Every structure is written in C-alpha cells, then in structure tokens.
Amino acid sequence: MSIKMRFLLSYVGVIIISIILLLAAGFLIIFSITGDIKSIEHFYKKSYVQKPLTTLEESTFLDLKLMAKNNPTLLLYEEQLKNVEQEGIEIVVRKDNEVHYASPSLNKQALLKSLPGFEETNINMRDTIKIEDSFFTYVKFDFYFPDKSKGSIFVLRKASSYAELARALFPILFGLLLFLFMMIIGLLNYFVSRSIINPISILEDGAKRIKSGDLDFEIKATSNDEIGQLNRSFEEMRLKLKESVNLQLQYEENRKELLSNISHDLKTPITSIIGYVEGIKDGVANTPQKMDKYLSIIHLKAKDMDSLIDELFLFSKLDLKKEPFSFELIELTEYMQHYVEELHLELIQEGIQIELELTHQPVYVTADREKLKRVMANLINNCVKYLNKDQKRISISLYEGNHEVTVKVTDNGQGIESSALPHIFNRFYRAEQSRNSRTGGSGLGLAIAKQIIEEHGGDIWATSEIGEGTNMFFSLKKGR
Numbered sequence: 001m002s003i004k005m006r007f008l009l010s011y012v013g014v015i016i017i018s019i020i021l022l023l024a025a026g027f028l029i030i031f032s033i034t035g036d037i038k039s040i041e042h043f044y045k046k047s048y049v050q051k052p053l054t055t056l057e058e059s060t061f062l063d064l065k066l067m068a069k070n071n072p073t074l075l076l077y078e079e080q081l082k083n084v085e086q087e088g089i090e091i092v093v094r095k096d097n098e099v100h101y102a103s104p105s106l107n108k109q110a111l112l113k114s115l116p117g118f119e120e121t122n123i124n125m126r127d128t129i130k131i132e133d134s135f136f137t138y139v140k141f142d143f144y145f146p147d148k149s150k151g152s153i154f155v156l157r158k159a160s161s162y163a164e165l166a167r168a169l170f171p172i173l174f175g176l177l178l179f180l181f182m183m184i185i186g187l188l189n190y191f192v193s194r195s196i197i198n199p200i201s202i203l204e205d206g207a208k209r210i211k212s213g214d215l216d217f218e219i220k221a222t223s224n225d226e227i228g229q230l231n232r233s234f235e236e237m238r239l240k241l242k243e244s245v246n247l248q249l250q251y252e253e254n255r256k257e258l259l260s261n262i263s264h265d266l267k268t269p270i271t272s273i274i275g276y277v278e279g280i281k282d283g284v285a286n287t288p289q290k291m292d293k294y295l296s297i298i299h300l301k302a303k304d305m306d307s308l309i310d311e312l313f314l315f316s317k318l319d320l321k322k323e324p325f326s327f328e329l330i331e332l333t334e335y336m337q338h339y340v341e342e343l344h345l346e347l348i349q350e351g352i353q354i355e356l357e358l359t360h361q362p363v364y365v366t367a368d369r370e371k372l373k374r375v376m377a378n379l380i381n382n383c384v385k386y387l388n389k390d391q392k393r394i395s396i397s398l399y400e401g402n403h404e405v406t407v408k409v410t411d412n413g414q415g416i417e418s419s420a421l422p423h424i425f426n427r428f429y430r431a432e433q434s435r436n437s438r439t440g441g442s443g444l445g446l447a448i449a450k451q452i453i454e455e456h457g458g459d460i461w462a463t464s465e466i467g468e469g470t471n472m473f474f475s476l477k478k479g480r
Contacts, residue, residue, distance in 0.1 A: 011189040015182055054157075060089050061139050061155040068143040068153055075153065076100060076145075090136070092154040095145065106156075107132065118142050118150045128159060135159045199227045203234055215242040254426075265308055269301035314374075315444045318451040325368045325455055329479040332363045332405060336396060339376055347394070352387060355395040363398060364479035365405050371452045372476075376409075378445040379472045383411035386470070400478075404458065409472040416464040424462060425450040449474070 063084050067074045074080045075093050081101050085091050092111060093101040099108040099115075114131045116124070119142050126139050136156040145151045199222070206219050215238060221231040276285075276294045285291040317323040340356050347354050383394050389412055399406040416424060425446045453460045453474045464470040 011185050064153045065141045072145045090156040094152040096149050269305050272301045273298050315448050327366050330367050332365050333358045352392040357397040363405050365476040366479040375449045375452050378449045379409045386413035388414045404475045406475045412469040415466040
C-alpha cells in the first residue's frame with residue numbers, strides 16, 4: 001500500500017471517528033437533559049421538545065390550568081387574572097377567536113396572528129412562536145367554557161431569537177460544519193501529502209535516473225524538516241557519486257594513456273636492443289670497439305627498461321596501499337648532507353651545481369629512509385630534465401615550523417606552464433608531451449613522490465615561473 005493511500009485512509013478514519021465521537025457527545029448531552037433515551041428519536045418532533053419554565057411560571061400555569069378545569073368562568077374576570085399574574089410573567093386568555101386578556105406588554109392583534117390554534121387533545125402544549133419581532137416560548141392548555149366555546153390559556157416567556165434560530169437551523173448548521181470539517185481535513189491531507197509524497201517521488205525519480213546512469217540533474221531541498229534533510233543527503237550522494245564516476249572515467253583515460261606510454265617506452269628500448277643484437281648477428285660489429293659500443297647501448301636500454309618496470313611496480317603497490325613503510329626518527333640535516341654527497345659527483349659530471357641550505361640546529365622528522373630517498377630522487381630527476389641554461393643549478397633548503405619541516409628543491413630550468421602546474425602531481429600526467437629522449441618517462445615520478453609524502457602525513461606542492469625555474473616543496477611531521 002502506497003504512503004499516499006495510507007495518508008488518505010488515516011484522514012478518512014479521523015473523520016469517521018470524529019463524527020462518531022460528536023454524535024456520542026450529543027447523545028450524552030440530550031440524555032443528561034431529558035433523562036429519556038427515546039428523546040434522541042424525537043429530538044426534532046415538536047410534541048417532544050422540552051421548554052422548561054421557571055418555578056414561578058410553572059406555578060402560574062398550574063393555577064390557570066386548575067381554574068380552567070374547575071371554574072373556567074373565572075378566567076373571564078380581569079381582576080382574577082391580575083391576582084394570578086405576577087411580575088415578569090406574560091399570560092394570555094383566548095376565547096374562540098378573540099384574545100380576552102393579555103398582559104399589558106403584549107399586542108392583542110399580533111397575538112391573534114401568532115398564537116397556535118385550539119387543540120382539544122392538548123398534545124402540543126409547549127413550543128416557540130414569533131410575535132412581531134420577538135420569539136416567545138409558551139405553555140398552553142385548551143379547554144371549553146360552560147357555553148361550549150373554545151378557550152385557551154397561555155403562559156409566555158421571551159426567548160433569544162438567536163437561540164431559536166440556531167435550533168431551527170441546527171440540521172443545516174450541523175451539515176455545513178461537517179462539510180467544512182471534511183474540507184479542512186481534505187486540504188490538510190492534500191498539503192501534508194504533497195509536502196511528503198512529492199519530495200519522495202522526486203527522490204524515486206532521481207534513484208531511477210541514477211540507476212540508468214544519468215547523474216546530470218539536481219535535487220533541491222524545499223524544506224528544513226526530515227524530508228528536506230533526506231533530499232540534501234541524496235543530493236550530496238549524487239554529487240559524490242558523480243565525482244567518483246568522473247574520477248573513474250579520468251582514471252580510465254589515464255590508464256589508456258599509461259598503456260600507450262608504457263607501450264611506447266618499452267617498445268623504444270626493445271627496438272633498439274633488437275636492432276643492435278641483429279647488427280651483432282649480421283657481423284656489423286666487426287671490431288672490438290663496435291662490439292663494446294653495441295653491448296654498452298644494449299645494457300643501457302635494458303637498464304632503462306628495468307627502471308621503468310620498477311617504477312610501475314612501485315606505483316602499483318603504492319596505489320593499492322600494499323607498499324610497506326618503515327618509519328623511524330631521522331635527523332634531517334645529516335640525512336640531506338649524506339644524500340647530496342652521494343649525488344654530487346653524478347651531477348657535477350652533467351654540469352649541474354647542487355647547493356644545500358640547512359639550519360644550524362638538528363631537525364628531527366619521522367620518515368622512511370628509503371621512501372624519502374625515492375622522493376628526493378624523483379624531484380631531482382624532474383629538475384635535471386628541464387635544466388636548459390648554461391649554468392645549471394639545483395638547491396635544497398630546509399624550513400622548520402612548529403609541527404612540521406618543509407623541504408624545498410629549487411632549479412633554474414625552463415619552468416612549468418601555469419596551466420600545467422596544478423596537474424604535475426597527478427598520476428600519469430606529463431607537462432612535456434613530446435616524449436623526447438631527454439624528458440621522456442612514464443609520468444609517474446611526481447605521482448609516486450606525492451603518494452609517499454601523503455603516506456607520511458605531509459603535503460607536496462610546487463611553484464614555477466617560465467624562464468626562471470621551479471620550486472618543489474614537501475612537508476614532513478616533526479619527530480618526537
């Protein structure tokens with residue numbers, strides 16, 4: 001059963017229960033007033049309508065009734081009637097079609113038009129009449145005078161016109177109130193259902209679109225209640241899912257590019273190796289010098305292949321979080337001095353000057369020695385690729401903060417385009433697309449450095465100016 005149908009049934013149930021309770025309350029009120037359960041059946045029969053009089057009015061009526069039964073002639077004497085009449089009580093004596101006596105406040109001509117007719121059985125003794133612009137409740141008694149003429153006595157009491165009008169129109173008013181009650185309940189059902197069903201329908205439609213692979217839509221929250229919170233959570237999920245799908249698509253494109261790059265980088269040295277091996281087999285290397293040259297080239301190309309495969313393997317393990325780390329407390333100043341000493345001779349041979357700017361105080365960090373060495377090697381190799389000036393220079397600096405140490409690697413190379421700078425640490429990205437022998441590679445060096453630094457709980461970034469050089473930064477947590 002749908003939620004909408006449940007709401008509808010619940011509101012119908014509320015209406016039915018309310019009507020039952022209203023009728024039960026009316027029954028109890030009438031029963032408590034009349035003391036007779038049959039009064040419900042005859043509630044709107046005039047013969048049963050109760051018009052209670054005050055004690056004084058009831059006493060006056062009984063006196064008049066007693067006179068009508070025992071000596072009706074006395075009712076024709078005004079002095080006798082004035083003795084019975086009391087202040088605030090209106091009495092009327094009618095003989096045939098003539099008002100013989102009426103209290104001074106009453107108009108005899110109006111009474112003739114308004115008083116009910118003679119009824120020998122005295123069944124309808126109590127009712128309400130309208131005299132001119134006023135309503136009166138009355139009790140009457142019909143009898144015969146000694147001369148067989150018809151006689152009637154009335155005791156009247158002025159009643160509220162609004163109360164009588166309400167009583168007369170009670171069925172219509174009750175029906176209107178019941179109709180209004182049902183309309184209000186219906187409108188509440190409509191608005192409440194719309195505020196709940198519509199957002200849920202939107203969520204259902206959104207779920208179907210996601211199921212079909214469509215993530216290019218938006219779900220707006222129109223309220224701050226639980227439904228609105230659900231809509232906002234759904235929209236956040238959609239955005240996260242869309243971001244994840246886009247990232248997955250980007251990874252797929254990167255994977256294709258990686259396969260293309262790997263194929264190219266592997267094919268190039270393999271082609272060279274095959275060519276030189278065939279040259280040896282065909283006797284082209286017919287001198288010891290040529291043979292030594294060919295073998296040296298084959299060895300170099302094999303080492304390039306081994307380095308590429310090693311880099312791919314490391315990246316794969318880092319990406320899958322399967323590369324183990326051995327963290328220890330390292331004195332970074334001494335570590336950098338030893339690293340530069342190892343690297344110095346190799347860079348000097350390539351005409352590159354390396355400088356080291358260190359603090360005078362020992363600086364301790366928590367790091368993995370081998371992984372940190374890999375980061376430095378990848379950053380230095382990236383600097384070397386793009387050094388294009390006559391005086392090639394690389395410098396390494398340390399900056400100590402309150403909770404971390406920042407390492408800066410600077411070169412005076414050609415620099416990196418501002419459009420490429422935000423992407424250089426992305427996996428498989430290459431700022432240089434020409435893939436020449438000097439700047440070639442898998443494009444994983446900086447991505448590997450980023451993954452290693454992030455595993456250390458640090459951050460890595462870069463700044464660059466075309467023609468001026470590039471600054472590479474990474475941070476490490478200070479050791480304790």
